[in-house]
Amino acid sequence: MSEQELPPWLREQVSRLQQLQQNLQAIMMQKQQVELEIVETDRALEEIKKAGEEDVIYKSAGPLLIKSKRENIVKELEEKKELSNTRVMVLAKQETRVKDNLKEVENKINQMIRGAQGSTSSPVSSSKP
Numbered sequence: 001m002s003e004q005e006l007p008p009w010l011r012e013q014v015s016r017l018q019q020l021q022q023n024l025q026a027i028m029m030q031k032q033q034v035e036l037e038i039v040e041t042d043r044a045l046e047e048i049k050k051a052g053e054e055d056v057i058y059k060s061a062g063p064l065l066i067k068s069k070r071e072n073i074v075k076e077l078e079e080k081k082e083l084s085n086t087r088v089m090v091l092a093k094q095e096t097r098v099k100d101n102l103k104e105v106e107n108k109i110n111q112m113i114r115g116a117q118g119s120t121s122s123p124v125s126s127s128k129p
Contacts, residue, residue, distance in 0.1 A: 010112055017105045024098045031091040034084050041081045048074055 006014065048070060051057060058065040059073055 007116070010109065010116070013105060013109045013112065017102065017109065020098055020102045020105060024095065024102065027091055027095050027098060031088060031095065034087045034091065038081060038084045038088070041077050041084065045074065045077050045081070048077070 048057065051070070053070065055070075057068055057070050057073055059068045059076075060066075
């Protein structure tokens with residue numbers, strides 16, 4: 001059965017399913033990027049903690065490196081990590097919600113297909129004598 005042969009109500013649900021799948025993929029990619037940022041931030045914090053109090057530390061500002069105080073950089077990185085952790089939690093909740101919606105739409109489509117098949121005498125109707 002091609003997409004053109006699908007009834008409009010089923011086509012609408014299939015379209016919704018595809019949109020939810022795309023949303024889920026985008027959310028998962030964002031979540032992965034934020035998790036990677038957390039790992040990078042953790043590495044940076046570890047390196048700063050290894051450095052001595054008197055060691056010179058620079059931070060990146062676009063294409064420049066700027067000399068900064070150790071405690072300021074640690075504070076910035078910890079705030080960034082906290083914000084990233086919050087973002088991961090929000091994305092995880094969105095991911096769960098979209099997955100639940102996907103299951104709901106899949107079930108609805110399956111019910112519609114079973115209902116449509118049940119209303120005809122055979123799964124494939126033919127107009128040939």
